[in-house]
Amino acid sequence: MESILINRINNILKKYKPIRLSDIEINPTGSHIHIFNSSTDKTTFWRVNEYWMKSLCIGICGKNRFSNFCSGNCEEWINKKKQCMWRQEKIIKKFSDVIISRYEIITSENDLSYKNEEDFLGHLNYYIIPKDFYKKIKNNIPQGIGVILYVNVKNFEGFKEQRKSEFKWLDPQQEKKIMLSMLKKMVKNFDS
Structure with missing residues (x-):
């Protein structure tokens, strides 16, 4: 059951293109890259977007x-x-810059138990949590991590931002390392 839920969330996440994240205006016509962590772990998702830095x-x-x-x-x-x-x-x-978002799908309490500060490497870091499960774990979510609820009701299946992520500045070396890592994984997934 859990893997079916994760697959449903992944399918929505692939199409998820917010125009605003944590009060940051995302460039809807700008480029974006999204990638799963690996072929075996379908719970971590990265996205690189352009965002409007200043006007x-x-x-x-x-x-x-x-x-x-x-x-x-x-x-x-x-x-x-x-x-x-x-x-x-x-x-x-308007002037744009790059923003790296990291999404982690949480469907059980075990998913939260091994998380630490080093896991949250993006400018914006989010947990994607089924709405019903969120009530049980909301007190265990670290400060600064945003929450996006997976909602599945009669006529709607999608996401709702419940809690904003705190923007975390990354130095240029960290950004470069993350993007190169993403590109390597993208090429690896493309070749397989």
């Missing part, structure tokens, strides 16, 4: 028809202490 904004004036640029020198801007009702922010460019 370049300019102020646009909705009052001045001749010059859309908001200089911040108009009467409304000065009198209202920089809270002008005419000013609007317009995003002119």
Whole structure:
């Protein structure tokens, strides 16, 4: 029964393409790579996505028809202490970076018993847990680990983010090591 459940979750996970994870906007048109840990262990899943790191904004004036640029020198801007009702922010460019997410499927208490801090190597680390089982183990989930619930009700089978993952900065060497490891596993899976 447990392996059937894991296979169902894996099939959904392969198609899972969130546009937001832990309040981080994922680039939906950007590239992503996903891979299972190995052919024997189907409980760990990695994904590399582009995410919107920062935006370049300019102020646009909705009052001045001749010059859309908001200089911040108009009467409304000065009198209202920089809270002008005419000013609007317009995003002119977004900058992306890479985010590595790690998902671990948890279907029994044994799955949690051997976890330690070194297992959580991604920028974002999540447990995927069946909704009914989550109530039993929610107090045993380490701080900083996000929770995505597997939900299977009448007309819906999918995921719901229950708890946000804390973003963990990785140094460039760690990122490189993880991505190279993923590529090796991807090639190995492709060859077999």
